[in-house]
Amino acid sequence: MLILWSHFRMCFVVRQEYYFHLRSSPSTDIVAVSIIICSVCYVLQGCYLLQQLESLLEEYLSGFEWAVKDNANVPKAVSGLLSHVLGSAIYSEAMRILPRDSVKLHEDGWIYIYKLRDGSITRPYCGGLDARPIIESGLKTVTVISKPPKHLDSAVDQLVNATYMFSHERTGAVGLYGIDVVLSPYISRDRLDYRSVKQNIQRFVYNLNYPLKSGQSPFTNIVFAFSNKFYRTMPVASGDKRFRFVIDMYENYIEETRKILKAFAEVFSEGDAVGQPFTFPIPTSIVNSDFERYLREDEELWNLYWQMVAKTGQMYFLNGYRHKAEDLFSFCCRLLSDMSRVRDVLHQAKGVWDMPPSVGSINVVVINLPRLAMIARTGDDKAMWDKLDELLEISRKTLMWFRTMYMKLFAEGLYPMTREYIDSVNPFKFYYNTIGLIGLAEYASIMLGEPYLWLKASPSIIPQIVKHYNDVLNYVNSRLKEFEEYDDVLYNVEEVPGETLGVKLAWKDVAFAKELTRSEDLSIYIPVGEVEGKKVPFYTNQLSPPYTALHLRHQLEIESQCQKLFTGGVIKHVFIDRELSADTIARFVMRTLKNSDVVYISVTPTIAVCPSCGYRIVGRATRCPNCGTSIDLWSRIVGYYRPVKSWNSGRVAEFNLRKDMSKDIEDIAI
Known part of the structure; x- marks a missing residue:
């Protein structure tokens, strides 16, 4: 949209130049040509712009999923419509000005650059x-x-x-x-x-x-x-x-x-x-x-x-x-x-009472791990590691592009709160360039050649899973240390939430898997859930996926050995569908954290709420027993609670496959 607007402005300049010729040379031919050319330019550009706007409006009003449910935190309203229109324009501009190799890999599904529709070309993450x-x-x-x-x-x-x-x-x-x-x-x-x-x-x-x-x-x-x-x-x-x-x-x-x-x-x-x-x-x-x-x-x-x-x-x-x-x-x-x-x-420059007033992330470039594993399944492990190295280098270049852009905008005074409360000279000194990873559970199943790895519930294979996780995490961390020394900025690696990107990349990989010349259909490794009678693929965002049949004790064993390698962030969500006693929850959390290396954990009950009378219960109820109204189910879509009806179809598919861990929690809490 910004490109269209720039073309529109160019037509305005052309029209002004023709009017200048009109004033300096009163030739009737020039007058006629000027009016015709300018009118045609205005009509063509105006019509194209109008068509784009109409298309975006139609997408939103018709309920197109990625227009309305791209972010579960954005309600359907005129403000959401405006965000969709502006976001599309900003995305188009981002695709124009970002490094070409980064754009190509993003569009092809090898990487995913965060928040492009939300203006990440102008604001840190x-x-x-x-x-x-x-x-x-x-x-x-x-x-x-x-x-x-x-x-x-x-x-x-x-x-x-x-x-x-x-x-x-x-x-x-x-x-x-x-x-x-x-x-x-x-x-x-x-x-x-x-x-x-x-x-x-x-x-x-x-x-x-x-x-x-x-x-x-x-x-x-x-x-x-x-x-x-x-x-x-x-x-x-x-x-x-x-x-x-x-x-x-x-x-x-x-x-x-x-x-x-x-x-x-x-x-x-x-x-x-x-x-x-x-x-x-x-x-x-x-x-x-x-x-x-x-x-x-x-x-x-x-x-x-x-x-x-x-x-x-x-x-x-x-x-x-x-x-x-x-x-x-x-x-x-x-x-x-x-x-x-x-x-x-x-501490090189300040005292013991000081801590950085703001630590954060410049932006996140996510690497599609399951696709890399598909490359390895074709029989060429070296090609996979070479490709990972290429993706890391391009992610690094992309993140440095963002950092440079933000510093330019900061110098122009566009971040007044940042200047006031962070630093007036270099506010992003303690901000990380973040590399994200998505689909680790699927990566492990592909590398091991076990499409039903997480459904078999066999603890004996845990050491092999952990080895594959640690191999890729240790390699990424070693490369990021090299980047830090060369670029003189902080880097970290994060297990990303992947609310939207985990679904979009899964769809792209369904097509990618079928294009690989191999007797085995690698798309069977991509988890699929059913939503309103349709099969929807998705990638998970945890080391032990929420649909696994492994006992929670074994899931925590995996998390304990691997979470600490995520220098940028990680979480284990434990989903439950019935209310447990406060004492049981307390014993579970305290024992887990005291007796393991799990870094970060949550207990996430599914909450059923009647929007009419306020009836609320932990569980997957469908209709209110008090007034008969259809009940809203709430859970964490990735890291925050939203009603399931506001989620995109991929995350609904994942929700439908989540295992209730309440019995496992009771086992651990005994």
């Missing part, structure tokens, strides 16, 4: 905000400047608004670190009762779920820092002059922090006015000995916390037993940042 600088200096925008907040309600409002403002400068997630700790002093200073605290937390959660970012709510993540000793022992951030010379530490407000966590647990458990679970913010707890002691000292909080997880699944768990809490931040649904690497760089 995701990043985190430390809540402390916002509280300390107040919210400063290009239109309004606020003083540092003096009270809890104004602090909450400033954090919400900062999140929205920052999300406009990112295409993906925005993380907010330490909100529980940073807000705690206000409760003491304002002498607030629990009701007031809960009211403020409720406002925080509701406000982050309104679709105010281009028709969608911003993808937000919060990390509770109460179990991070490094963060707890920091001096209290306050711009309030009354406390300017008061030496105070956050660890003095443990009881107030508990009130905040209790309020979050209750708000998440209640859901909205009709019982729907909140999509955002996605909360993360760092689970370690401090976490356990902190919760167990307050029995009511312990029970509320685990009841929330059992009923709503509203928590991610970061393993702080095997990894230092102060060295691991989580800023997106999966993006983990090992702060020990970043802090080594930071």
